[in-house]
Amino acid sequence: MEAAKKKELQALAVKIRMAALEAIHSLGSGHLGGALSICDVLAALYGGEMRINVDDPKWPERDKLVCSKGHAGPAVYGTLAVKGFIPYEELKTLNRPGTRLPSHCDRNKTPGVDMTTGSLGQGTSLACGMALGDKLKGRNSQVFLIVGDGESNEGQVWEAMAFASAKKLDNLVVLLDWNKRQLDGWTEDIYPMGDYVAKFEAFGFDTVKVDGNDVEAVAQALEEAVPPEDMMGIPGMEDELRRPMMLLIKARVEKIKTD
Numbered sequence: 001m002e003a004a005k006k007k008e009l010q011a012l013a014v015k016i017r018m019a020a021l022e023a024i025h026s027l028g029s030g031h032l033g034g035a036l037s038i039c040d041v042l043a044a045l046y047g048g049e050m051r052i053n054v055d056d057p058k059w060p061e062r063d064k065l066v067c068s069k070g071h072a073g074p075a076v077y078g079t080l081a082v083k084g085f086i087p088y089e090e091l092k093t094l095n096r097p098g099t100r101l102p103s104h105c106d107r108n109k110t111p112g113v114d115m116t117t118g119s120l121g122q123g124t125s126l127a128c129g130m131a132l133g134d135k136l137k138g139r140n141s142q143v144f145l146i147v148g149d150g151e152s153n154e155g156q157v158w159e160a161m162a163f164a165s166a167k168k169l170d171n172l173v174v175l176l177d178w179n180k181r182q183l184d185g186w187t188e189d190i191y192p193m194g195d196y197v198a199k200f201e202a203f204g205f206d207t208v209k210v211d212g213n214d215v216e217a218v219a220q221a222l223e224e225a226v227p228p229e230d231m232m233g234i235p236g237m238e239d240e241l242r243r244p245m246m247l248l249i250k251a252r253v254e255k256i257k258t259d
């Protein structure tokens with residue numbers, strides 16, 4: 001990646017972090033950690049990888065984001081404000097009466113939000129439906145799905161992942177936010193899920209592990225995740241490429257021993 005592009009993405013990630021913080025600070029409460037852990041991912045997506053149109057947020061051919069961990073709404077809103085989908089000042093209305101920015105993502109309220117989420121697990125099935133729908137319509141669109149590591153305790157996540165693989169949803173990119181926390185505890189203590197990479201590979205996904213606090217690394221992994229068009233149509237090769245993708249977004253968080 002060119003140095004200028006890297007700088008641009010890093011600056012965008014900082015802006016998104018600040019915007020998410022400002023929104024949550026103005027309200028006085030919210031899922032701060034869950035929002036902050038996806039800011040670099042959002043910068044990589046909205047800073048280049050995603051095909052979007054600020055003037056036409058519902059453009060059918062666009063790439064779509066499903067933030068299945070809907071409680072990270074303030075990070076999504078921060079991104080949309082920085083990109084110009086909503087006025088920056090509106091962030092201060094987070095979860096206030098009459099707002100277009102409820103605490104959890106709502107596609108009927110916020111321009112640029114592609115799917116309503118908040119009940120953990122459900123966004124995964126919705127994203128698969130959207131990816132399949134885009135394929136049936138012949139659209140060249142990607143669906144990016146952010147899933148929490150705690151959220152992956154939900155059986156619905158695995159039902160959806162099996163579906164994605166069975167339907168060869170190569171236009172689906174799952175970003176598993178391995179921030180190691182869920183609400184007030186360590187994911188490992190509450191309900192350890194073992195090896196995410198092995199699980200997703202067993203479900204028929206291609207997988208990549210990436211440093212979730214390195215926006216350049218996330219952007220590069222995303223670029224490689226989207227199947228190259230010129231490889232399609234090659235007999236024998238096509239089936240190999242028609243697999244959904246999972247990026248394990250590893251936060252630089254380590255368990256602190258207190259004893």
Ligand SMILES: Cc1ncc(C[n+]2csc(CCOP(=O)(O)OP(=O)(O)O)c2C)c(N)n1
Pocket residue numbers: 031033034035037069071072118119120121147148149150151152179180181182183187
């Ligand atoms: C079905 C369902 N059960 C419980 C909750 C309450 N809840 C909100 S956030 C959260 C923890 C989620 O952890 P994780 O997916 O790791 O997200 P993070 O906070 O790390 O972003 C829970 C249990 C919910 N939103 N939906």
Ligand SMILES: [Mg+2]
Pocket residue numbers: 148149150151177178179180181182187
């Ligand atoms: Mg988590």
